[in-house]
Amino acid sequence: MPSRTPASRTGRPRSAAADAAILAATRAALVELGWSRLTLGDVAARAGVAKTTLYRRWAGKNELVVDAVAELFDELRLPDSGTLAGDVEGVVLQFAAILARPEARSGLMAVVAESTRDDALRERIRGSIVERQKRLVVEGRARAQRRGELPPETDPAESARTVDLIFDMVAGSVVHRSLVSAEPVDEEWVRGLTRVLLLGLAGVAGAAGASEAGPAGTGAAETGEAKT
Amino acid sequence: MPSRTPASRTGRPRSAAADAAILAATRAALVELGWSRLTLGDVAARAGVAKTTLYRRWAGKNELVVDAVAELFDELRLPDSGTLAGDVEGVVLQFAAILARPEARSGLMAVVAESTRDDALRERIRGSIVERQKRLVVEGRARAQRRGELPPETDPAESARTVDLIFDMVAGSVVHRSLVSAEPVDEEWVRGLTRVLLLGLAGVAGAAGASEAGPAGTGAAETGEAKT
Amino acid sequence: MPSRTPASRTGRPRSAAADAAILAATRAALVELGWSRLTLGDVAARAGVAKTTLYRRWAGKNELVVDAVAELFDELRLPDSGTLAGDVEGVVLQFAAILARPEARSGLMAVVAESTRDDALRERIRGSIVERQKRLVVEGRARAQRRGELPPETDPAESARTVDLIFDMVAGSVVHRSLVSAEPVDEEWVRGLTRVLLLGLAGVAGAAGASEAGPAGTGAAETGEAKT
Amino acid sequence: MPSRTPASRTGRPRSAAADAAILAATRAALVELGWSRLTLGDVAARAGVAKTTLYRRWAGKNELVVDAVAELFDELRLPDSGTLAGDVEGVVLQFAAILARPEARSGLMAVVAESTRDDALRERIRGSIVERQKRLVVEGRARAQRRGELPPETDPAESARTVDLIFDMVAGSVVHRSLVSAEPVDEEWVRGLTRVLLLGLAGVAGAAGASEAGPAGTGAAETGEAKT
DNA sequence: CGCTAACCGAGACGGTACGTCTAGTCTTGTC
DNA sequence: GACAAGACTAGACGTACCGTCTCGGTTAGCG
Numbered sequence: 001m002p003s004r005t006p007a008s009r010t011g012r013p014r015s016a017a018a019d020a021a022i023l024a025a026t027r028a029a030l031v032e033l034g035w036s037r038l039t040l041g042d043v044a045a046r047a048g049v050a051k052t053t054l055y056r057r058w059a060g061k062n063e064l065v066v067d068a069v070a071e072l073f074d075e076l077r078l079p080d081s082g083t084l085a086g087d088v089e090g091v092v093l094q095f096a097a098i099l100a101r102p103e104a105r106s107g108l109m110a111v112v113a114e115s116t117r118d119d120a121l122r123e124r125i126r127g128s129i130v131e132r133q134k135r136l137v138v139e140g141r142a143r144a145q146r147r148g149e150l151p152p153e154t155d156p157a158e159s160a161r162t163v164d165l166i167f168d169m170v171a172g173s174v175v176h177r178s179l180v181s182a183e184p185v186d187e188e189w190v191r192g193l194t195r196v197l198l199l200g201l202a203g204v205a206g207a208a209g210a211s212e213a214g215p216a217g218t219g220a221a222e223t224g225e226a227k228t
Numbered sequence: 229m230p231s232r233t234p235a236s237r238t239g240r241p242r243s244a245a246a247d248a249a250i251l252a253a254t255r256a257a258l259v260e261l262g263w264s265r266l267t268l269g270d271v272a273a274r275a276g277v278a279k280t281t282l283y284r285r286w287a288g289k290n291e292l293v294v295d296a297v298a299e300l301f302d303e304l305r306l307p308d309s310g311t312l313a314g315d316v317e318g319v320v321l322q323f324a325a326i327l328a329r330p331e332a333r334s335g336l337m338a339v340v341a342e343s344t345r346d347d348a349l350r351e352r353i354r355g356s357i358v359e360r361q362k363r364l365v366v367e368g369r370a371r372a373q374r375r376g377e378l379p380p381e382t383d384p385a386e387s388a389r390t391v392d393l394i395f396d397m398v399a400g401s402v403v404h405r406s407l408v409s410a411e412p413v414d415e416e417w418v419r420g421l422t423r424v425l426l427l428g429l430a431g432v433a434g435a436a437g438a439s440e441a442g443p444a445g446t447g448a449a450e451t452g453e454a455k456t
Numbered sequence: 457m458p459s460r461t462p463a464s465r466t467g468r469p470r471s472a473a474a475d476a477a478i479l480a481a482t483r484a485a486l487v488e489l490g491w492s493r494l495t496l497g498d499v500a501a502r503a504g505v506a507k508t509t510l511y512r513r514w515a516g517k518n519e520l521v522v523d524a525v526a527e528l529f530d531e532l533r534l535p536d537s538g539t540l541a542g543d544v545e546g547v548v549l550q551f552a553a554i555l556a557r558p559e560a561r562s563g564l565m566a567v568v569a570e571s572t573r574d575d576a577l578r579e580r581i582r583g584s585i586v587e588r589q590k591r592l593v594v595e596g597r598a599r600a601q602r603r604g605e606l607p608p609e610t611d612p613a614e615s616a617r618t619v620d621l622i623f624d625m626v627a628g629s630v631v632h633r634s635l636v637s638a639e640p641v642d643e644e645w646v647r648g649l650t651r652v653l654l655l656g657l658a659g660v661a662g663a664a665g666a667s668e669a670g671p672a673g674t675g676a677a678e679t680g681e682a683k684t
Numbered sequence: 685m686p687s688r689t690p691a692s693r694t695g696r697p698r699s700a701a702a703d704a705a706i707l708a709a710t711r712a713a714l715v716e717l718g719w720s721r722l723t724l725g726d727v728a729a730r731a732g733v734a735k736t737t738l739y740r741r742w743a744g745k746n747e748l749v750v751d752a753v754a755e756l757f758d759e760l761r762l763p764d765s766g767t768l769a770g771d772v773e774g775v776v777l778q779f780a781a782i783l784a785r786p787e788a789r790s791g792l793m794a795v796v797a798e799s800t801r802d803d804a805l806r807e808r809i810r811g812s813i814v815e816r817q818k819r820l821v822v823e824g825r826a827r828a829q830r831r832g833e834l835p836p837e838t839d840p841a842e843s844a845r846t847v848d849l850i851f852d853m854v855a856g857s858v859v860h861r862s863l864v865s866a867e868p869v870d871e872e873w874v875r876g877l878t879r880v881l882l883l884g885l886a887g888v889a890g891a892a893g894a895s896e897a898g899p900a901g902t903g904a905a906e907t908g909e910a911k912t
Numbered sequence: 913c914g915c916t917a918a919c920c921g922a923g924a925c926g927g928t929a930c931g932t933c934t935a936g937t938c939t940t941g942t943c
Numbered sequence: 944g945a946c947a948a949g950a951c952t953a954g955a956c957g958t959a960c961c962g963t964c965t966c967g968g969t970t971a972g973c974g
Contacts, residue, residue, distance in 0.1 A: 009941095009948095010940080010941070010942085010947070010948045010949075011939085011940070011941090011947080011948035011949030011950065012938070012939045012940050012941095012948075012949055012950045012951075013939080013940065013949090013950075014949095014950065014951095015950075015951080018950095018951090034342075034344070034345040035341060035342075036341075036342060039928085039929055039930085040929085040930080040931085041928095041929070041930085042929095048952095049951085049952080050951065050952045050953060050954090051931085051932095051952095051953090051954090052932085052933085052950090052951080052952080052953090053950075053951065053952080055931070055932080056950075056951095060931085102344070102345075105344040105345075106341065106344050106345060108341075109337050109338075109340050109341035109344065110337075110338065110341035110342075112337050112341075112407055112408055113263060113264075113334065113336075113337035113338035113340075113341055114262075114263075114264060114338075115407075115410075116262070116330070116333040116334050116337065116407060117262035117330075117333075117334060122410055125408070126408075126409070126410070130408060130409065161420070164409065164411065165417070165420055165421065165424070167404075167409075168401050168404045168405045168408075168409055169397060169400075169401045169404075169421070169424070171400075171404050171408070172397075172399075172400030172401040172402070172403055172404030172405070172408075173396050173397045173400040173401060174400070175400055175403075175404065176395075176396040176397075176399050176400030176403065177396045177400070179340055179343075179344060180340055180353070180354075180358060180396075180399070180400075181354075181358065181392065181395075181396055182350055182354070183392070189393070192389070192393055192432075193393065193397070195428070195431070195432050196393070196397070196425065196428030196429055196431075196432055197424065197428055198428070199427060199428040199430075199431030199432060200423070200424030200425055200426070200427040200428030200429075200431070201424055201428075202427075202431070203423070203424075203427030203428070203430070203431060204420075204423050204424055204427060238916080238917055238918070238971090238972070238973075239916080239917040239918025239919065239970090239971075239972085240917075240918050240919040240920080240969075240970045240971050240972090241918085241919080241970090241971065241972095242918090242919070242920095243919080243920080246920090267959085267960060267961085268960085268961080268962085269959095269960065269961085270960095276921095277920085277921085278920065278921045278922065278923090279921095279922090279923090279961095279962085279963095280919095280920080280921085280922090280962095280963085280964090281919085281920065281921085283962065283963085284919085284920095288961095288962085465922095465967095466921070466922045466923070466966080466967070466968095467921080467922040467923030467924065467965085467966070467967095468922080468923055468924040468925075468964070468965045468966055469923090469924075469965080469966070470923095470924065470925095471924080471925080474924095474925090490798075490800070490801040491797060491798075492797075492798060495954090495955055495956085496955085496956085496957085497955070497956085498955095500926095504926090505925090505926075506925065506926040506927060507926090507927085507957085508924090508925080508926080508927080508958090508959090509924075509925065509926075511957070511958085512924075512925095516957085558800070558801075561800040561801075562797065562800050562801060564797075565793050565794075565796050565797035565800065566793075566794065566797035566798075568793050568797075568863055568864055569719060569720075569790065569792075569793035569794035569796075569797055570718075570719075570720060570794075571863075572718070572786070572789040572790050572793065572863060573718040573786075573789075573790060578866055581864070582864075582865070582866070586864060586865065617876070620865065620867070621873070621876055621877065621880070623860075623865075624857050624860040624861045624864075624865055625853060625856075625857045625860075625877070625880070627856075627860050627864070628853075628855075628856030628857040628858070628859055628860030628861070628864075629852050629853045629856040629857060630856070631856055631859075631860065632852040632853075632855050632856030632859065633852040633856070635796055635799075635800060636796055636809070636810075636814060636852075636855070636856075637810075637814065637848065637851075637852055638806055638810070639848065645849070648845070648849055648888075649849065649853070651884070651887070651888055652849070652853070652881065652884030652885055652887075652888055653880065653884055654884070655883060655884040655886075655887030655888060656879070656880030656881055656882070656883040656884030656885075656887070657880055657884075658883075658887070659879070659880075659883030659884070659886070659887060660876075660879050660880055660883060702946095723933085723934060723935080724934085724935075724936085725933095725934070725935085728947095732947095733946085733947080734946060734947045734948065734949090735935095735936080735937095735947095735948095735949095736936095736937085736938090736945090736946075736947080736948095737945080737946065737947085739935095739936070739937085740945080740946095744935085744936085745935090
């Protein structure tokens with residue numbers, strides 16, 4: 001996962017244990033100090049590792065924090081509640097729970113902020129965090145389609161656009177509620193978000209279907225009812 | 229706007245011109261250097277002002293940047309396109325245009341990140357930026373109600389919750405699209421966002437009305453049709 | 457005495473006390489640690505001063521040590537023993553006493569070594585130490601001339617060459633005996649050195665005088681006898 | 685010549701070529717970088733040798749540099765010019781030529797400086813460099829005695845003292861002239877040095893003879909005249 | 913109109929962290 | 944077991960800013 005990897009054949013190999021210790025130490029430092037007061041010297045000391053070892057593997061604070069935070073989001077699991085709404089609500093609550101942890105709160109926004117001026121960093125974030133978690137949207141939709149809650153895909157490009165839109169809306173809304181508005185992401189709020197989102201998507205699907213094939217109002221109504 | 233104001237009566241008054249120069253210099257520095265490389269010493273030099281003058285008025289970098297960025301969002305105006313969807317699309321595009329400016333990109337996420345560990349800073353952000361722009365949602369809804377696109381409010385608490393939800397969804401989605409996904413917030417995407425949002429809200433209003441009081445399906449249908 | 461002197465008019469003036477504290481701390485560190493283990497961070501800590509203050513005034517370790525050591529040699533005084541040989545022996549013993557102090561031993565040779573690759577440093581050493589102490593040779597000779605132990609100067613260029621030669625011979629011999637041979641510079645050794653030196657110079661003066669102008673053998677003989 | 689030699693019987697024998705390569709690489713590094721910027725890692729890389737190989741043979745930078753520099757002084761040869769003065773002048777010029785080479789300039793004073801705080805290092809320097817070259821003084825005196833320029837030795841202790849004094853005076857003067865005063869050690873200066881030195885010694889010998897055996901002024905005069 | 917309090921610029925101050933470098937040791941696999 | 948390669952701990956390096964302070968000097972407004 002570290003960024004600097006000449007990966008030579010000879011010489012002493014890099015300690016695998018050091019990597020884990022460093023990322024754990026980074027998260028611990030994020031909890032205690034937050035991003036801006038976190039220093040690489042401190043992380044090295046916590047991990048019981050020399051600063052040089054750290055710089056040998058990561059280019060700097062940003063890259064290190066991305067990796068440390070990315071691991072947190074790999075805990076996300078798509079629950080199987082039996083309905084699309086339940087699945088969405090479940091995964092949103094998990095997401096909110098991660099965002100409530102200080103190591104994620106402090107680090108995530110900070111690296112996003114830095115990424116506005118560092119293309120390589122933005123790509124690292126996209127690769128390690130964003131694209132990695134879109135699996136949840138894709139899998140959730142596929143499951144709903146198997147259940148018959150959603151119609152099968154027809155246009156692949158449109159399908160990808162929709163995944164992106166849903167991801168931006170869900171992730172963006174939860175992040176904004178949690179970090180900017182600083183209001184609790186509780187079950188009630190999640191239910192409200194999910195309802196608007198699924199009703200809206202059903203309406204769009206219905207309208208699209210209508211403009212293409214037939215009576216859409218019905219489809220939208222049915223979908224709406226299924227979720228309520 | 230500065231934070232430190234003993235506001236004495238006697239003595240030489242603070243230079244009013246310095247404030248504007250400092251905020252402008254801050255934005256210029258954000259453009260050139262980004263948040264993390266911006267230093268107060270540099271801002272002071274750009275503004276032709278001593279560092280002490282700066283510290284006399286702001287507690288630190290975060291507070292200064294909040295003020296500098298907040299001014300940007302005061303440019304937002306609710307357009308009067310004749311339909312709710314048009315108004316929403318218009319304001320979202322303006323918002324995206326501001327987020328595309330480097331002084332906003334660099335600064336906004338950074339202070340949000342800092343605010344996760346600094347309650348006073350978060351309140352400052354909410355007061356200077358977030359709550360200040362909720363006016364757009366409130367005014368937009370009122371206008372839509374006058375047009376008959378939306379039913380009048382009944383429950384004030386529910387009304388406030390809805391404003392918050394919409395604001396989190398709109399702001400969050402646009403920020404995520406623009407800064408995290410790093411994809412363009414163009415007219416097509418905005419149209420998609422707006423459609424999901426308004427259809428979803430119409431569905432909720434319809435369902436809520438139906439389950440509570442009476443014939444709301446009409447309103448929902450009308451709104452849905454208005455956007456299509 | 458520090459090397460970096462922008463010497464501006466405005467702003468907070470430099471602390472005069474800091475200079476003395478830093479030079480004293482440097483000598484203390486030389487005593488305890490020697491030159492190679494002396495660090496500027498340690499000196500700063502000893503002096504109760506920030507590292508930056510130190511770097512603001514001296515370009516580096518070498519310049520600092522030159523200044524710290526140079527002060528030691530300003531203690532040298534030309535004794536007035538009544539004879540040239542006595543004066544020479546007295547000042548050589550003082551010189552040896554300074555070279556016996558660890559702050560001088562450690563520092564002096566080290567900066568000379570560094571100066572072999574740094575012309576500015578060599579000039580600093582010459583200005584602060586070498587040329588500064590040539591006063592002893594000049595004054596000693598003048599005094600001997602007033603006593604009639606030495607003939608008055610005729611050729612100024614030759615006179616300067618002789619001062620340089622004597623200085624190189626005296627300083628070089630004592631340094632070599634003390635630091636390289638690591639043998640004691642005691643009265644017996646100093647007497648031997650002085651005798652060779654003064655007899656040699658008398659011989660040269662005698663030969664030169666004889667071959668150039670006139671009855672100089674007398675002067676040489678007198679000088680030789682005065683010392684025996 | 686290396687210092688660490690357990691000299692075991694079994695296992696792969698040490699590469700003999702490595703030693704020479706390392707010492708040559710050390711001198712090359714001294715020329716390019718000087719003592720303070722010379723690093724053992726760099727020496728190892730230049731010699732095409734691993735750092736461990738280097739540490740296996742020398743305790744550290746100081747010991748390595750002493751060995752590398754000592755080899756330079758083994759080039760010194762006592763010329764046979766027919767007179768004592770000529771021999772002295774010849775060897776002093778050779779000595780000065782070595783001191784003019786950057787690998788000697790940089791290294792010699794530095795290890796002397798270090799030796800002021802490291803007895804083992806000082807002994808290493810004395811054994812490898814100082815005592816080793818006293819052969820020149822001893823041999824030169826013997827040759828002069830065979831020629832009749834100098835009287836034979838009577839007191840062995842006094843004889844040793846005189847060798848040491850001459851060595852300190854010659855080596856010290858030349859080093860001081862060359863490295864501290866940074867003036868050229870040219871033929872003119874060497875002639876001046878030699879004249880003072882030999883006249884002085886002759887005077888001392890004469891005086892000593894006088895106090896022991898008879899009229900010394902004569903001896904001094906004769907010796908002085910012989911050299912002029 | 914002069915006092916005086918607070919302002920202003922400049923820049924030195926004690927600190928902290930940076931990212932790099934070197935010393936010397938340790939761990940591989942090869943010869 | 945010596946060797947090349949290179950990762951390891953430890954800690955100094957010189958730089959850049961931090962936020963505070965000390966200057967000398969300016970500028971209102973009150974008395």
